[in-house]
Amino acid sequence: xxxxxxxxxxxxxxxxxxxxxxxxxxxxxxxxxxxxxxxxxxxxxxxxxxxxxxxxxxxxxxxxxxxxxxxxxxxxxxxxxxxxxxxxxxxxxxxxxxxxxxxxxxxxxxxxxxxxxxxxxxxxxxxxxxxxxxxxxxxxxxxxxxxxxxxxxxxxxxxxxxxxxxxxxxxxxxxxxxxxxxxxxxxxxxxxxxxxxxxxxxxxxxxxxxxxxxxxxxxxxxxxxxxxxxxxxxxxxxxxxxxxxxxxxxxxxxxxxxxxxxxxxxxxxxxxxxx
Numbered sequence: 001x002x003x004x005x006x007x008x009x010x011x012x013x014x015x016x017x018x019x020x021x022x023x024x025x026x027x028x029x030x031x032x033x034x035x036x037x038x039x040x041x042x043x044x045x046x047x048x049x050x051x052x053x054x055x056x057x058x059x060x061x062x063x064x065x066x067x068x069x070x071x072x073x074x075x076x077x078x079x080x081x082x083x084x085x086x087x088x089x090x091x092x093x094x095x096x097x098x099x100x101x102x103x104x105x106x107x108x109x110x111x112x113x114x115x116x117x118x119x120x121x122x123x124x125x126x127x128x129x130x131x132x133x134x135x136x137x138x139x140x141x142x143x144x145x146x147x148x149x150x151x152x153x154x155x156x157x158x159x160x161x162x163x164x165x166x167x168x169x170x171x172x173x174x175x176x177x178x179x180x181x182x183x184x185x186x187x188x189x190x191x192x193x194x195x196x197x198x199x200x201x202x203x204x205x206x207x208x209x210x211x212x213x214x215x216x217x218x219x220x221x222x223x224x225x226x227x228x229x230x231x232x233x234x235x236x237x238x239x240x241x242x243x244x245x246x247x248x249x250x251x252x253x254x255x256x257x258x259x260x261x262x263x264x265x266x267x268x269x270x271x272x273x274x275x
Contacts, residue, residue, distance in 0.1 A: 193263025
């Protein structure tokens with residue numbers, strides 16, 4: 001940006017005597033002046049939306065000025081310094097707070113009442129347990145196969161209790177072929193109506209409970225004898241006592257009119273074992 005500097009002293013020409021050639025205003029002099037004026041004007045910024053270059057300066061406004069006055073870098077630095085700490089979140093405009101990036105420090109865990117958990121960290125893969133308005137608790141997975149159990153007040157991760165669950169069961173036909181089974185590897189046919197149930201995995205002890213049922217046995221050979229009983233092949237003295245790996249059972253057609261029962265192969269027999 002350049003300023004206009006006059007090249008010809010026109011006032012001095014007025015003092016020259018008449019007839020002096022220097023008193024004449026020449027066209028070249030006028031052209032030089034107008035060219036200089038045009039050059040100076042073209043290098044100036046417009047009042048409306050000026051496009052300034054270089055390092056423009058402006059008066060620095062007084063601190064706390066709140067007008068449309070131009071703010072210099074000196075004014076901005078002064079305002080930042082005077083601002084000091086922003087203060088608590090509660091002092092900010094709730095509709096204008098935007099935290100992006102970085103780490104928020106200097107605050108405590110957000111309470112449940114305020115929409116938080118009340119915790120800084122939670123155990124990886126843990127199940128969250130509410131605690132009213134208190135900090136949320138968690139229960140870690142623990143050992144593989146554990147389940148979440150309640151004592152009526154609290155939740156814990158514990159192994160599934162096997163008490164009351166069947167440890168083995170089987171359904172087999174008249175030939176001893178297994179139809180469905182759990183923890184039973186095979187059925188050994190010891191004779192008509194005489195079977196040995198072999199367990200895949202041993203039971204805890206031999207004092208287990210056995211419950212069985214079978215299809216009825218009405219036929220021409222044994223008229224009037226429809227019921228078939230499933231029992232241990234052991235009376236406490238005779239036969240073979242149950243073991244943890246197998247159990248001998250018998251299927252016996254019931255008696256009638258004082259006749260003895262007979263061993264019988266039902267069309268289907270089901271047996272369940274509990275320990």
